[in-house]
Amino acid sequence: MDAMVRELSYAQAIQEAMAIAMDMDERVFLMGEDIGVYGGAFQVTGDLVERYGAERVIDTPISELGGAGVAVGAALTGMRPIFEFQFSDFATLAMEQIVNQAAKMRFMLGGEVSVPVVMRFPAGSGTGAAAQHSQSLEAWLGHVPGLKVIQPATPYDAKGMLLAAVADPDPVMIFEHKLLYKMKGPVPEGYYTVPIGKADIRREGRDLTIVATSIMVQKALDAAAALESEGIEVEVVDLRTIRPMDKQTVIDSVKKTSRLLCVYEAVKTLGIGAEVSAMIAESEAFDYLDAPIVRLGGAETPIPYNPELEKAVVPQVPDIIAAARDLVKGVR
Amino acid sequence: MAGASKAVTDSRANLPFVYRQYSAEQLTEVLHKMYLIRRFEEGAEECYTRGLIHGTMHLSIGQEASAMGICMPLTEDDQITSTHRGHGHCIAKGAEVKRMFAEFFGKTTGYCKGRGGSMHIADVGKGNLGANGIVGGGIPIAVGAALSSKMMKTGKVVVSFFGDGANNEGAFHEALNMAAIWKLPVIFVCENNGYGMSTSTARSTGVKNIAERAAAYSMPGVIVNGNIFSEVAEASHQAVARARAGEGPTLIESKTYRHRGHSKSDRNRYRTKEEIEDWMSNRDPITLFESELREFGFIDDKGIEAIRDAVAQEIADGIEFAKASPAPDVRDAGNYVYTEQA
Incomplete structure (x- = not known):
């Protein structure tokens, strides 16, 4: 049972x-x-x-x-x-x-x-x-x-x-x-494990892969739901483990969608987005890309106290929607 | 270790602690180990000079009585954490010099299969949880090992060796405090050789004696002459008894001196030749112990000569073993980063 x-x-x-x-x-x-x-x-x-x-x-x-x-x-x-x-x-x-x-x-x-x-x-x-x-x-x-x-x-x-x-x-x-x-x-209830080192495809789509971590997974899912009405089908990959990274799941997804957006809250530079982007650029998925890879990460600043500033320095759902839309429509 | 018989003990009633506590066989074995430490380090230094060992090393020549005295009352199950100057601790806890040489030579037969070298020498089977390249790094780890002992009720005592430099690290203070509030079976052994690299304790440390810092953590702080084996062993006995009785930690300050420089880069600009010469000539721990053993009738010149010869042979054999041992395959450079899982 x-x-x-x-x-x-x-x-x-x-x-x-x-x-x-x-x-x-x-x-x-x-x-x-x-x-x-x-x-x-x-x-x-x-x-x-x-x-x-x-x-x-x-x-x-x-x-x-x-x-x-x-x-x-x-x-x-x-x-x-x-x-x-x-x-x-x-x-x-x-x-x-x-x-x-x-x-x-x-x-x-x-x-x-x-x-x-x-x-x-x-x-x-x-x-x-x-x-x-x-x-x-x-x-x-x-x-x-x-x-x-x-x-x-x-x-x-x-x-x-x-x-x-x-x-x-x-x-x-x-x-x-x-x-x-x-x-x-x-x-x-009870004991079960979720393996370390395995990403999870949280939503399937054909137009764009969003690789997200932690709280950005839910934000990416919210953005994907909004983009559905515009006819944009987003695939959301929840990385879940950043070391050791599940490269294959990301590579397979990018080969399918030909577009990659990385979304994470940490400061953008030298972060997980850089790693995922470089990993794709080094992989066979590179040949499948139809657009440059885009990263959405935290601003190059400490986290401010003021609540509006605080929201402004990390990616929010409208930011993800805009970046995804631009990527799919070839604006970038 | 078993004590000497009662009759023998009575005849030694006025002798210092260890001569009442241990048999002649045990005490001559201590001398053997002290020579083994000394000659091992001299051998390692020579191999380094000849280009057979690379990297660097930190020699504890002059501190042998401290390592041996502290480890004397420990059982094989008891554990230690050690320091960058840890060769003596490793041998005192029971390591084989041939596997230590093999490690220094970077060979697969070394204690760390050539991955650690001098600064990470360990012998987990004998309870040595490892030397440490970070000053003070092993102190909280020793407290964690003591917490394991208490939680699993294994009765193990844990000794954390560190130098005078470590007593100004935050890790020292945080670890002593936790050991005190949880009454853990751990002994903090500060081998104060007078200098943290080049900086003297007088210039670096706000108390005259590091043992005074024990008061801040409500534990006994004991000062011993670290070059007199009997004094060190007696203090260790008391601290081990206290730890095993569940009464908590002790801080022992073992005042000693390193004859050599801090590491191989030391140009010796911070202490005088006279100072070094004084310690080497007048306060050498092996000479002091040897003359006591002789004076109290535990050994004669012939016995000493036999120990020296045996040690020379062990060192020569150890170096040959290391030379003949296989080097790791460069294709295995990534091994042991994670636990291999089926």
Whole structure:
């Protein structure tokens, strides 16, 4: 019998995944700032401390570097920690442990160890938290061999990919857009995984491929729905994992549609759009292109506080519609 | 390790700690290991000079008593994290010098299959979780290993070695604090050799003794003469007992000195020849331990000569093993980045 499917929020889906992981494996535990009785800054851990106790839902001091290092050390020696950063921006304080230690330890030691740590990063703009609490730094970590970096865009994927991350023997970094936490969607009960490293075609179309990540997936779907009335059929590829990237799904889609638009919230230059564009330019899909590749990314600025400015510096649905329309009509 | 018998212990009642605690066999083995560390590093340095080893290395010559003393009460299951100056820790925790040489030569028979080299030498099977190229990088990792020990109730104690330079890293302070609030079975061992690269502790550190920083984290801070094996081992014993009893961490400051420069790029412009000469002639840890062993009747000249000969042979054999070992295939350069999955 199929598992019962309910509507859960993205945050509830993550919480359920963490509870299932802890029920299944006593080595799994949670660490982070104010994840206990407070329930986490975004209420993702919620009441888990009541069910699993303070020894498995550990409030850390405000020590991102040390806390991340403790999680790495615990993972190295047999535990399965899930470490929550309060905001993804605080990864900057812990880069040493993530980049020099977690990512490289297996390699440096010739395969003698593995570091099965999961780190969760509430990311992105749109909450009025301004420049130090709104960044999208996933490409920073995506640049580091040894890490796996994922960006689930739906409650279903948030649960399934977190469970896949916990089962993974290597460090997995999960970037969760803060505006997705309240998004609802169908989520089956019980254990299931969504594979790391596989993109998902969220909508099929023949005229244009939009490769989107995280919250931009929903925005791309909204744009695609609007463009349908104009007779433009958009295919939306949810990248889901940025390292290791599912190149084949993107290549196949571009070969079908002959046009590519990359949409992501992080600063446009030197980001995921550059990588996807270059990957297509190097692939057999290049010969199929009928138009230049277009990137829609964040502005070359920190995230501003003022809500109108804040919206203006990241791609919105009208921006995606306009860019897609121009691409298909050959304006560019 | 088993202690000496009661009768023997009584006859040694007035001797320093280790001579009451350990058998003659165990103590001469310590001398053997101290020589092994010294000659291993001299051998590695010579191979480097002759162009057989590339990169760089950080030698701990002069600090052998510290590594051996701290590791003395540890079991094979106990774990350590080490530093860029970690060859001594590795040997003290039980590594084979031939596999260490093989690693330095970049060979597949090395502890890290030629991927890590001197700065990432490890021996996970013997509980050495690895040297570390980042100053202070191993300290939070040791706390995490101690958290594993506590959560899994394995009884393991974890030692984190680091230098005086690391005591000014944020990781040091964050890690000590977490170990203290969670009462973890971890021992922080600061091997203070007086200089973080060229900068003396007097110029870099706001306290006279690094052990004073333990007070900020409500743990014992112990200062030992790091060149006297017995002193170091005694402090380690007490810290291990405290950790195993669930009473939490200890910070040990082991005051010592490195005879060589920081690394192979050191032009030695920050300390005087007289200072170095004084430490080498008057406070060499091997000489000090050897004369105590002799004085207390644990070994004679013949015994010492036998140890030196045996070590010379082990070093020569180790270098030959490394030379004869296969190099990795360049086509395998991408191995071990991720766990190979079926």
